[in-house]
Amino acid sequence: MEQYLNENVKNIQISGIRKFFNMVSGIEGMISLTIGQPDFPTPDHIKKAGMNAIQENFTVYTHNAGYLPLRQAISHYVHKKYNLTYSPESEIIVTIGASEAIDVALRTVLCTGDEVILPGPVYPGYEPIIRMCQGVPVFADTRDNQFKLTKDVLEKYVTANTKCVILPYPSNPTGVSLTEDELKEIALFLKDKPIFVIADEIYSELLYDRPHASIGRFLREQTIVINGLSKSHSMTGWRIGFLMAPENIAQHLLKVHQYNVSCASSISQMAALEAYTNGEEDSAAMREEYKKRRAYVYERLESFGLEVVRPDGAFYFFVKIPDAIKLDSFDFCLQLAREQKVALVPGSAFSHYGEGYFRLSYAASMKELEEGLNRLENFLKSKHIL
Secondary structure, eight states: OGGGSOHHHHTOOOOHHHHHHHHHTTSTTOEEOOOOOOSSOOOHHHHHHHHHHHHTTOOSOOOTTOOHHHHHHHHHHHHHHHOOOOOTTTSEEEESHHHHHHHHHHHHHOOTTOEEEEEESOOTTSHHHHHHTTOEEEEEEOGGGTTOOOHHHHTTTOOTTEEEEEEOOSOTTTOOOOOHHHHHHHHHHHTTSSOEEEEEOTTTTOBOSSOOOOGGGTSGGGEEEEEESTTTTTOGGGOOEEEEOOHHHHHHHHHHHHHHHSSOOHHHHHHHHHHHHHOTTHHHHHHHHHHHHHHHHHHHHHHTTOOBOOOSBTTEEEEEOOTTSOOOHHHHHHHHHHHHOEEOEEGGGGOGGGTTEEEEEOOSOHHHHHHHHHHHHHHHHHTTOO
16 A cells, blocks of 8 residues: 555655664664753753643643643743743744654645755755655755855856745754844845745754844844753753734644644643743753763864854754765764764755765763864774764
């Protein structure tokens, strides 16, 4: 019966990140610097709120858009943090993680043949959804622009078929972000064009040297903002994200969300309420630790003579493989894993513009980072790079 399945589904591939992780995870003694998951536990007060929700039988459906007190808390949080103003009653939808939010946003926006501009290299979770919506992913080459999809790069890729631009900043896999001025330039360029912006801001609390800025401030009527708790509060398994958009857009996002999942987990929503009410600064200590790790990893990579853009946020480095190593990114990472037992993600997982690079996640202990980088150094020495 496989031949009768949806061709759009049959033609997509499992994430290159997961594919490589699964290949090397069974190797004994492996140090994995692959998966983008915080290595901190969920804060205790949030876990207690989840347990209390179970004990108090808060285990039923909520409003499709989410528990109203949670939406109110999110509205307050984003206004205080990012100066964004969205009505909790009609412009905020609680989703099952940012992943569902991405799916809902793209399925609401796209029609057959619509083009979606993404910065290349980019997180691999967007392209399959675009293709399943019969849209056309258009990867903008950002490699010579510090991995930034700025207005000057963007305008080269806009056509009459462009329906949407995805701005995933801070970025996975590069860790770079856009400044307020860069976002204003994009907003001015796109204003009044029939083009949506999907701003995936899941790493917004992990920006190290300046406050996060959202294009939702400058292009509100055309923007769908995505965020959530996975990275900021180390709540990946709780699966709470959210969408924000003007009411005339949000009412249609809600329909897709409703028929997809009905609502997010009520238990997780109560934990999220605690996070957004009493955990506004929970990410601060994590952010400071990541900042220390970033400094250490950057110093080591520089000492190896590797070409790397210093990241603004998230917890990744996207590193160029030396030209003298005549291996593509997948074979480079596979050989490194087999010979030195340290796992990195091949850059090819992040579109064809990621080929020739690898991603290193520093969401790992300092001890693991030190040993992992020692093993990378040994590998480079074995290839006569150092």
